[in-house]
Amino acid sequence: MIRPAIALQRTFEPAFRRLSKLAALDAGAETALAAAIDDAVLVQARRELLSEGKAVGPFRLIVAGWAARVRVLADGRRQFLSFLLPGDLIGHCGQSHPIASSTIAALTDVTVCTPPAPGAFAGLTEAYHISRALEEAHLLAHITRLGRFNAHERIRDLLLELNERLTLNGMAVRDSFDLPLTQEMLGDALGLTSVHVNRMVQTARRDGDLQWRGGRVTLTDPAVLARKVGRTVVRVTGGATEVS
Amino acid sequence: MIRPAIALQRTFEPAFRRLSKLAALDAGAETALAAAIDDAVLVQARRELLSEGKAVGPFRLIVAGWAARVRVLADGRRQFLSFLLPGDLIGHCGQSHPIASSTIAALTDVTVCTPPAPGAFAGLTEAYHISRALEEAHLLAHITRLGRFNAHERIRDLLLELNERLTLNGMAVRDSFDLPLTQEMLGDALGLTSVHVNRMVQTARRDGDLQWRGGRVTLTDPAVLARKVGRTVVRVTGGATEVS
């Protein structure tokens, strides 16, 4: 198969890898997606990609960097609702005049692009649908974490989820990945204080469950870890999402 | 406007009222929806409407009764992910071969029907989209509850949400509604034990925040209550969802 130079080059982008794993893309879709990624723009860390209550802008795709949906309470308490990684989508909802249901903030410098519109290519449309289903599955998993897991389980379960997602888009290799989150951010996601996150991470290190130095995390044995927390794994198998 | 007898009669169903408030429905859509509701079937309490990991069946609409998305852990811990009320939809996702990401169980006897397919009527299609957006907003609210609210706040906030939703479909009048949930079910939703739910409800009663006797709840002053928990209200205004 012959592709323009741009498309060939963008094939290695995490965002491209994720979407092409979610559904089979034909050459036209691949080229259009690669061209879109080539036009990505930068959003600096701490800037907002979306503001709660305001209109959702154009449909967007995260090309690089980490972002999070955030809710801040009147007294300053903060909750991260979900993390957005390269290959994740923003604002795909099908509604005519959607209003953002939460703020999305860039945790690191982030680059985003406007991918081909839903409906333009069958494969991409399917990938968008599956992406949205996965996003919902992650929300459900997060509810279970916060409702019924203790601090140990929450941290291990979240790191397992991140490892899965980063493996899908190629940013994690052999259960090792860069984690650009402070322990305070982890606490904001997990409903814990940074102090307690720290203690739990210490014991996880001592137990040999993981390594975490200089922003890089390595999970010793995800399978064993998953059994420890009774984690239900969400897999993607040839176009269908599967839970087991 | 002249409608068949069936349609006129079904206009008062909570499911009908909810969808017709989410978006403007033309006469054709109203008739089709009323006819669908007329064909509703019963699902007994404790039966599953959807099983995690299995294929999602046909697109369905809850006509009467309460259901919940549930996740049960290996050791028996249980988490309710969300509640489904009359007018809520099941299995609207646009994906070709969707797999259920969670079990849905009937909490009371439930009647469900298969509403007009997405795309058949523009108004209904819009209503389906908005319904899905609201559902996601409720998941986000639930994450915040579980992550950053204490027991007091969790109960008050959840009752406020239920009051809003039941007001939308006409099942709550003047902040008073039937609540067919045991305190244990509330605990399973809120990540608390039934014992602690009980104690918090007692104090809420003593504080004059609510009445709850014989399965009927009355909120004394939702506005005051909402201010107490710093609740962000999700409103529906002429086809667009709005958060404030």
Next chain:
DNA sequence: CGCGTTCTTGATGGGGATCAAGGTGAGTGG
């Protein structure tokens, strides 16, 4: 009336919050 479910209340303990103080490392400027 008897029985199971749900609600209620008490006693006790633990998981995680809170408050407080270092320690560490990267970047900055003199």
Next chain:
DNA sequence: CCACTCACCTTGATCCCCATCAAGAACGCG
């Protein structure tokens, strides 16, 4: 090259919210 700073990590001490265990009381139902 070293003091300085700022963000983040680490550790200790104390407290409280909520889980747990246990046992009645109230309610609905056959």
